[in-house]
Amino acid sequence: xxxxxxxxxxxxxxxxFPWWSLIILSVLGWMxxxxxTNDNYELAWxxxxxxxxxxITSTIQAFAIALVIALIVGMGQMSRNVVFxxxxxxxxxxxxxxxxxxxxxxxxxxxxxxxTKVINGQLENWFDWELxxxxxxxxxxxxxxxxxxxxxxxxxxGIQSIPPGQTEAGRSLGLNRRQTMSSVVFPxxxxxxxPPLGNDFIAILKDTxxxxxxxxxxxTQRARQFSASTFKFREGYFVLAFIYLILTLGLSLLLxxxxxxxxRDRKGER
Amino acid sequence: xxxxxxxxPEPMIRLRGxxxxxxxxxxxxxxxxxxxxxxxxxxxxxxxxxxxxxVLRCINLLEIPxxxxxxxxxxxxxxxxxxLDHVRAEVGMVFQQFNLFPHLTIIQNIALAQRKVRGxxxxxATEMAMRQLTRVGIPEKADAYPRQLSGGQxxxxxxxxxxxxxxxxxxxxxxxxxxxxxxxxxxxxxMLELAGEGMTxxxxxxxxxxxxxxxxxxxxxxxxxxxxxGPPEEVFSNPSHERTRAFFDKILY
Numbered sequence: 001x002x003x004x005x006x007x008x009x010x011x012x013x014x015x016x017f018p019w020w021s022l023i024i025l026s027v028l029g030w031m032x033x034x035x036x037t038n039d040n041y042e043l044a045w046x047x048x049x050x051x052x053x054x055x056i057t058s059t060i061q062a063f064a065i066a067l068v069i070a071l072i073v074g075m076g077q078m079s080r081n082v083v084f085x086x087x088x089x090x091x092x093x094x095x096x097x098x099x100x101x102x103x104x105x106x107x108x109x110x111x112x113x114x115x116t117k118v119i120n121g122q123l124e125n126w127f128d129w130e131l132x133x134x135x136x137x138x139x140x141x142x143x144x145x146x147x148x149x150x151x152x153x154x155x156x157x158g159i160q161s162i163p164p165g166q167t168e169a170g171r172s173l174g175l176n177r178r179q180t181m182s183s184v185v186f187p188x189x190x191x192x193x194x195p196p197l198g199n200d201f202i203a204i205l206k207d208t209x210x211x212x213x214x215x216x217x218x219x220t221q222r223a224r225q226f227s228a229s230t231f232k233f234r235e236g237y238f239v240l241a242f243i244y245l246i247l248t249l250g251l252s253l254l255l256x257x258x259x260x261x262x263x264r265d266r267k268g269e270r
Numbered sequence: 271x272x273x274x275x276x277x278x279p280e281p282m283i284r285l286r287g288x289x290x291x292x293x294x295x296x297x298x299x300x301x302x303x304x305x306x307x308x309x310x311x312x313x314x315x316x317x318x319x320x321x322x323x324x325v326l327r328c329i330n331l332l333e334i335p336x337x338x339x340x341x342x343x344x345x346x347x348x349x350x351x352x353x354l355d356h357v358r359a360e361v362g363m364v365f366q367q368f369n370l371f372p373h374l375t376i377i378q379n380i381a382l383a384q385r386k387v388r389g390x391x392x393x394x395a396t397e398m399a400m401r402q403l404t405r406v407g408i409p410e411k412a413d414a415y416p417r418q419l420s421g422g423q424x425x426x427x428x429x430x431x432x433x434x435x436x437x438x439x440x441x442x443x444x445x446x447x448x449x450x451x452x453x454x455x456x457x458x459x460x461m462l463e464l465a466g467e468g469m470t471x472x473x474x475x476x477x478x479x480x481x482x483x484x485x486x487x488x489x490x491x492x493x494x495x496x497x498x499x500g501p502p503e504e505v506f507s508n509p510s511h512e513r514t515r516a517f518f519d520k521i522l523y
Contacts, residue, residue: 171358
């Protein structure tokens with residue numbers, strides 16, 4: 001039998017309460033408790049944690065390089081210069097079409113050695129110095145190359161989301177293309193660009209785990225080594241997951257706060 | 271070179287053989303010749319899709335003509351050697367959708383191009399901005415953001431923003447079409463005052479009352495061609511073309 005009553009748009013507190021955050025907090029709390037109290041987990045923690053610095057520096061390096069690539073390539077895709085535009089497009093399509101792992105091998109084992117062979121001959125002649133890229137750096141550069149392409153699309157999308165009337169207004173006032181971009185379009189596009197860039201920062205953080213395939217001693221590689229040498233797989237990967245979760249969830253929290261601040265600004269409530 | 275016969279010796283705006291084709295098939299403007307004298311107010315009317323906005327946008331080259339030449343104040347804009355940004359600073363444009371910069375305050379909106387293009391100092395630009403805001407009647411909104419203003423106020427700010435550049439010509443692209451009815455007059459009043467001060471104006475609009483009150487000449491355009499041009503009273507009361515007559519029959523009560 002159907003329940004009798006009136007429709008209402010009021011929802012009870014248990015319907016709107018963010019249960020998910022409670023669940024995540026309790027899982028993280030339980031994980032932390034395990035690490036603090038269980039000797040096996042503690043051992044894993046001590047062996048894996050030293051890789052955290054490398055994970056974080058690689059993330060920041062890859063993100064910084066990717067940002068530069070993205071800005072150049074994103075603008076390049078909208079350039080009037082036919083060569084620049086097509087090269088940018090080609091780069092984005094190529095990189096987006098290849099999975100990260102094979103690309104890391106390609107760059108680290110083929111492209112970097114071949115390229116350094118070519119330029120080092122000259123560098124040695126001129127400066128008596130040669131370029132050496134560690135495997136860790138090669139993997140970081142590969143990550144930057146990949147995320148540079150993804151982020152270029154974010155820049156392009158953000159800029160193209162600004163109504164053409166804005167550009168027309170700027171140009172009709174006599175601002176040139178560059179001034180219109182930097183004073184009118186780009187500041188507005190930032191609102192659309194920053195949130196997905198933050199997501200990509202988190203994605204890069206997770207993908208630094210792929211550096212392990214080239215032997216870089218970041219946290220994933222250390223977890224692998226710990227587990228393989230002690231056969232404590234559960235402990236090793238449990239601690240690894242815990243560290244990644246703390247980092248990524250913390251970052252999304254920050255990102256969410258940033259986004260809320262930006263939307264508040266948009267409503268003009270300052 | 272042989273000068274084309276015009277009523278004025280040196281027109282402020284001169285279009286010669288201007289055509290605009292979109293996607294190689296849609297002829298928005300066909301082989302148009304047009305002169306606008308200094309201080310003249312030209313109102314362009316026509317059915318939707320007739321090419322009236324395209325003609326207007328060709329004048330400051332927001333729309334690049336497929337063929338033909340556009341000359342403003344003696345500078346040929348369609349000549350690749352012309353510094354387009356320099357000429358555009360002399361041609362103000364007011365859009366249907368206002369196109370204020372939402373991330374800047376009203377005063378910043380008006381000061382931006384003055385500083386970047388005219389090279390004015392912050393205090394000079396602010397002073398000029400306040401002067402223009404006072405002229406359009408809303409100096410108290412200087413520190414507001416565009417979204418906090420009504421449509422009519424936003425459009426008046428857009429006019430002030432253009433005027434702050436001290437342009438030689440003002441172009442209006444359906445400036446009241448996006449406004450709520452009660453706000454149309456406040457914008458038209460500003461335009462009328464501007465016309466009275468001798469500004470060269472080209473106005474695309476459906477406001478026939480404004481055309482009557484302010485226009486020196488009325489241009490009726492259809493299918494990208496000038497059908498009829500002349501003093502507004504003449505065109506209104508005694509249109510010489512069937513197309514003009516049919517259009518006015520539809521829109522005039």
